[in-house]
Amino acid sequence: MLADIQASLRDSIRAHSERVGPFLVRFDAHSDNVFMNYAVPDAAAAPTAAQVAELVEAFRARSRTPRLEYLRPFPAVDAALAEAGFTVDQLLPMMSVDPDDLRVPDVPDGVTVVEATSDDELVAVSEVQNTAFGVGSLTREAAIERQRALLDHGGLLLLASVDGEPVGGGVSTGPQGGWSQVAGIAVVPGFRNRGIASAVCGALTARVFAAGHRPFLETEPDGKAGRLYGPIGYRTIGESAAISLK
CATH class of the missing domain: 3.40.630.30 (Gcn5-related N-acetyltransferase (GNAT))
Structure with missing residues (x-):
């Protein structure tokens, strides 16, 4: 279920996103609000340090805060971001209903x-x-x-x-x-x-x-x-x- 939801979240920004390495990135042209500007990793992402640096630069070039949203567990992405100095802002409950x-x-x-x-x-x-x-x-x-x-x-x-x-x-x-x-x-x-x-x-x-x-x-x-x-x-x-x- 979580994998299906993650795929849905990724697809929801695909038409209005840019690809940076193993990430899809949504940039909002009207607002620098962090909730409107974020990256989502590919399903099998295992980003290198260089790819994370490229992602950071893409955000900085647009005066946006480098930020990602994705569902855990995702150890390969967690490790690469932690190595680059990223920190967790929020861990939010994901919910569904039958x-x-x-x-x-x-x-x-x-x-x-x-x-x-x-x-x-x-x-x-x-x-x-x-x-x-x-x-x-x-x-x-x-x-x-x-x-x-x-x-x-x-x-x-x-x-x-x-x-x-x-x-x-x-x-x-x-x-x-x-x-x-x-x-x-x-x-x-x-x-x-x-x-x-x-x-x-x-x-x-x-x-x-x-x-x-x-x-x-x-x-x-x-x-x-x-x-x-x-x-x-x-x-x-x-x-x-x-x-x-x-």
């Missing part, structure tokens, strides 16, 4: 959850996510371009609102190898702990299954695995490593 275990929460009273398709809705999802995650806002044009690219590749965005005010959102990526990632589950301060995140996550997960694919997600090691995703039916199946060179 269709028979899925429990979709009700949408809370007063909350509306819709699929985001118009330009205004796509911008609203972007703004909600940026606010919730504490990252800088994009221009309207850049936000629309990024979100439309996700839709064009088979992804889905949901927007949660209260009395017309955007308060939450989330996405699922276009399927790769039968898998789709549920990600970017966000609720702005002031509207948290009301069941909105659970409703968005559950609705996205149900839609992934309805389309004939398997959902997975990665989450912070802060209790959300059990508090938010566990009640929906997700279970931890491994770890996702985020590793960078400062």
Whole structure:
């Protein structure tokens, strides 16, 4: 299962990535945010010191932080990166759910959850996510371009609102190898702990299954695995490593 998910993650950036040695690298033209700029190793990668140095230079040349995301265990890559001075930023629980275990929460009273398709809705999802995650806002044009690219590749965005005010959102990526990632589950301060995140996550997960694919997600090691995703039916199946060179 982990190998299939890793292949899906690799394929999800393939069309918009550059090859550097045994790595696929996604560079975001609009943002230096580390979550938007990262490399994924090939399935059989055993990088040399020279290949790691080439990877670092590719990031530095674009004023980006050298960073990788991949699933462990991957001892050959771990060793090569450690030798070059990379350190682990995060080890995140990787989770999936079986269709028979899925429990979709009700949408809370007063909350509306819709699929985001118009330009205004796509911008609203972007703004909600940026606010919730504490990252800088994009221009309207850049936000629309990024979100439309996700839709064009088979992804889905949901927007949660209260009395017309955007308060939450989330996405699922276009399927790769039968898998789709549920990600970017966000609720702005002031509207948290009301069941909105659970409703968005559950609705996205149900839609992934309805389309004939398997959902997975990665989450912070802060209790959300059990508090938010566990009640929906997700279970931890491994770890996702985020590793960078400062």
